[in-house]
Amino acid sequence: MRIALYVTCLVDLMRPAVGFAALRLLEATGNDVVVPPAQTCCGQPAWSAGNRPLAVELARKAIAELESYNVVVVPSGSCAEQIKSVYPKLFADDAQWGERARRLAERTQELSVFLASLGDACQPPGEFAGSVTYHDSCKGLRGLGIKAQPRALLGRVRGLSLKEMADCEECCGFGGAFAENYADVSARIVDRKCESIAAAGADAVVGGDLGCLLNIEGRLRRRGDETTRVLHFAEVLAGEAQP
Amino acid sequence: MNGNARHSQAMHFTARAADKVRNPVLQQALQKAKPLFSGKRAKAMAALPDDGLEFEALREACAGIRDRALNDLDVWLEIFEENACARGAEVLWARDGSEICELVIDVARRHGVQKVTKSKSMLSEEAHLNDALAAAGIEPVETDLGEYIIQLAGEAPSHIIAPAVHKTLQEVETLFAEKHGRPLEARTSADIPALAREARGVLRQHFLSADMGISGANFLIAETGTAALVTNEGNGRMVTTLPRVHVVITGIEKVVPTLQDFATLMRLLPRSATGQTISNYVSLLTGTRADDESEGPTKTVFILVDNGRADVVGSHYQDILRCIRCGACMNHCPVYFSLGGHAYGWVYPGPMGSVLTPLYTGIENALDLPHASTGCRQCSSVCPVRIPLPELMHGLRQEQWRRGLRPWGERLGLRAWAWVAGRPKLYRALTRIAARYLNWLADGAGRIRIFGFAPGWTAARDLPVAAGGKTFFEQYAARKRD
16 A cells, blocks of 8 residues: 655644654554655645635645545644545536545545554554643544544553543634734633643643644743643654653 | 624724733633533533434434525515414514614604613614614613623623623622612622622513513514514513513524424524523514403514625525524634624624624625634534534635735735745745744744744744754655665
8 A cells, every 4th residue: 555645834844753753653554655745735724714726726736746645644634634625625616626636535544543543553653651631623623523543542652641631622722824813812712722731730732733733832831831742643653752 | 885884893803802812801701601601501412312312413403494494585584474464463674774773763653662671682783773762762771681781881792692791790790889879799609699689670660661672583483473582581571571562673584484493493592502401481472462361562563684684695605594593603612702702893793793794794894703713613513503604704715815805915925825835846945944944043942932924923922943944855855865
């Protein structure tokens, strides 16, 4: 099976370690893993802003470079949702591209969903001496139904204990351009998330979407929390999160 | 300019939001209300199977009922009118807010009305009816406790079912003491019933002396010509049965075909709103007092209002008209609970308001609202009539774009970014530079504290930057070479 890793633009620029962790986890499944070299961005920022033509342009590019693989794996619920749910909608009136978009949507999987679907064949190499609390990112949770998968995978990590926070399904206030354009509101929302995290008292907060994680980490640090670590689950599973 | 837009402050959303997040009293009130709303609803929904019900199936049925009504709205409205008139009611039609006011004042004058008691009606907020009544020399008295509080305070409702949710106990105590002319007391939440008693004492006099009652309607039932009223305080019954004249003001979209449909919708309305299996009062008001009846109005008037609704029927946004005004969307909205309802600038707040306000006041007059959402979908996941609120907001975003209503900086920026993202080699080169630049800006702990390209972001948070200043693809290419 040929697996394409869709790194995502945010991981590429802001936290390459997540990409390498995902790569390591996928290679450990014994499959042929490729990082398609021309990938850039799935186009979600344009779509969120309401610019359909630009979203279509970037969707065409992504479909063309990803459609030849058996599976496309994305370490982000939000970008995976863009490909799985939005792409087919973008080409609803275009028979040819519509079909290609639907085929790609079927083959695209968020990382935790893909790894969890392998069952016992996926044994995360990571160890983590400490407790984590899991933040459910909105697009993954409510768009793709991701809830049990990352927790199941983290449960297999030696030494790790899960301490659920209150309101773990509550939005962190990121929302892409929202965090910049409505910074006051976003800050108020992420403050509530930070309070839930603090109350859970875990060593790390773990999630599956880098946007949310940067938002949470940035606010935790600004509030003076220098100790709670903020990690992508791929980093924990791959063992790249040891202190 | 659209009549609704004249009264809207939605174009000042950002400034109002900035004000609201920095208001500690408001934040205290919101923080207290949030878990109450969501907790009660969650409990009620979790108990649905005990009654042999299932949420998804139920909301499918409820959405279906509302769609059926909306798809043939003119037909159901005519059936409603025919049946309401057959039971002695009068049915009038209002195109907009000013027509509502004209009709109500005309009815009041025809019947020699001097004082009006009101139970909750958001339509009267759309019309600014209280101001118009007062200007016509008619005294309007709000009798829903929350509405009474904000009428005393000279404010607008900040929530569609809990109009005074933005007020703390202390604020209400101060307000009552001042307006009721008594000394200030120090109260705890255990004394809230005493405050309610105080309001009841004042309102009782108004109930007994009013000549006309004005109410809204949660639903209009076409087959019987009935207005259904779902309330928790006794005031609704007082307003609709004691005065000689009863005026029902409601939107044309509120019609449902049958009593059976109403019963189905009632499975989810109170549960979604307050977590109750049924509200304290459910009133079905049909026609006028019959000859052998001792109570009820001798004159009943329905004022059925368009005010922007007819244009939404048959449009891409028709689903929003399914709304049954339960408030669940705002009760689960992270943005609403950071700001309260007043920041939204017009009658309806929260996610449903972010769709309705642009549609009823003009898309160009509420540019922020469809964007002031994180896209979290908590609203659509609880909506009892399955309104795709995030998709509708997104539709409005697309329309803003198509009509050239976005700021030039955003238009240019996105276009440039997409142009680069379509050219992988250029994209790699520029992101390599960006990674180095970010790394150079970061402090020793790997954080940027002030970032000129994202001032909003760094106003409230640090920007964490990975060590090394190299993109994934740069590092990956280097590894492959080794």
